[in-house]
Amino acid sequence: MNKNMKILIVDDFSTMRRIIKNLLRDLGFTNTQEADDGSSALPLLKASDFDFLITDWNMPGMTGIDLLKAVRSDDKLKSLPVLMVTAEAKREQIIEAAQAGVNGYVVKPFTAQALKEKIEKIFERVDA
Amino acid sequence: MTERAQQEPLVEYAKTLLAQLESGDAVEAMQTIASLHKARDQYLFQEVGKLTRSLHESIKNFSIDASKAGSAMHDEMSRMQDASQRLNYVIEKTEQAANKTMDMVENTIPVSSQLGDRARELKPEWQRLMRREMKPEEFRLLTREMDNFLDMAAHETSKIDSNLSNILLAQDFQDLTGQVIKRVIQLVQEVEESLVHLVRMAGAIDEITGTKHDIPEKIVDTSLPNIGPEGPIINPDKRNDVVAGQDDVDALLSSLGF
Structure with a gap:
């Protein structure tokens, strides 16, 4: 796994973005950027070459699930690995995210270990 | 005045009307019907008045004063x-x-x-x-x-x-x-x-007042699962449509072939 990969963290709460950023730094990933909802994230994703997207679900403006669908339907972005980190815990939603092509799903509140495992699993598959 | 006392005149007029009809006293009966009608209006008037007053009280208790809404002049907030x-x-x-x-x-x-x-x-x-x-x-x-x-x-x-x-x-x-x-x-x-x-x-x-409203039966079917975002689930142990934690998510995803 390339520790220098460029990661976009999308969450409407700055404290949650900060927590994720810190956990990523502990895992050795320091090349991160932030956005506070899907509609501010999408232009960033299109304009730059991100290697990984971590997004919340429930955000004002564009939600994480809509961002995921927009990413999957964009020719340039469609194979971008996406990890959902969200408090949304309904089975229907997890199924919806899976069908929309999410690469991993972490429910809040989460542990540093859970985040690490999911990221490793995603890149094991991507690199394979 | 109790409701029963208010209804007293209505009962009296009804009894009189029945007696007059039974004795074939049509003209008197018509007058009694008119009085009955008047008493009914009076009763309704009082009842509606009473309810309107308590409705007003309730609205006041809500502390949402319509005259203040939208007016920046008032510092006092609801x-x-x-x-x-x-x-x-x-x-x-x-x-x-x-x-x-x-x-x-x-x-x-x-x-x-x-x-x-x-x-x-x-x-x-x-x-x-x-x-x-x-x-x-x-x-x-x-x-x-x-x-x-x-x-x-x-x-x-x-x-x-x-x-x-x-x-x-x-x-x-x-x-x-x-x-x-x-x-x-x-x-x-x-x-x-x-x-x-x-x-x-x-x-x-x-x-x-005998008012009937034409309100359609339940429009929202609450038996349907709610699919929109909901935020943190505060009572996962009482719900069967949510996962209880990361292990459940992993199990669900692996059952979907993840």
Whole structure:
């Protein structure tokens, strides 16, 4: 796994973005950027070459699930690995995210270990 | 006046009317019907008046004064606006506490890492000393390094202690936000009671005036699962449409072939 990969963290709460950023730094990933909802994230994703997207679900403006669908339907972005980190815990939603092509799903509140495992699993598959 | 006392004239007129009809006294009966009608109007008038007064009281208790709504002239805020402000205060306070805590943690991690790194660097040298493998000049160098390390440890751990106490203090938001949230809960309960009261009175007015509303049967089918975002589930043990944690998510995804 390339520790220098460029990661976009999308969450409407700055404290949650900060927590994720810190956990990523502990895992050795320091090349991160932030956005506070899907509609501010999408232009960033299109304009730059991100290697990984971590997004919340429930955000004002564009939600994480809509961002995921927009990413999957964009020719340039469609194979971008996406990890959902969200408090949304309904089975229907997890199924919806899976069908929309999410690469991993972490429910809040989460542990540093859970985040690490999911990221490793995603890149094991991507690199394979 | 009790409802029964108010209905008394109606009962009297009805009895008189029945007697007059039975004795074939048509003209008198017509007059009684007119009086009955008048008494009924009077009764309705009083009832509606009474209900309107208590409706007005209830609306006043709501503290949503229509004349003030939309007017920036009034400084006095409705309790609803006040509640929103209070909840915003909770968001602010919790955000501040989270940021302060993270500041302290981010400040502490490099300090403790540096202490650990230095200890690990000194350890092999120290072991060489314990095994008596050191030359005198190396020993002199090590004692100096060890002296520096002990000074650094004493100094840096006091920094860590101070950061930890600041983290502890940052938790004082819980008391403040707890009090604020309790007041908002109280308001929500009062509003609920007032609403129930309003609905009851509206029903009573409909009943005495004989008004029927053309309201369609339940439009929203609550048996359908709610698919939109919902935020944190506060009672996962009472719901069967949600996962209880990461293990459940992993199990569900693996059942879908993930």
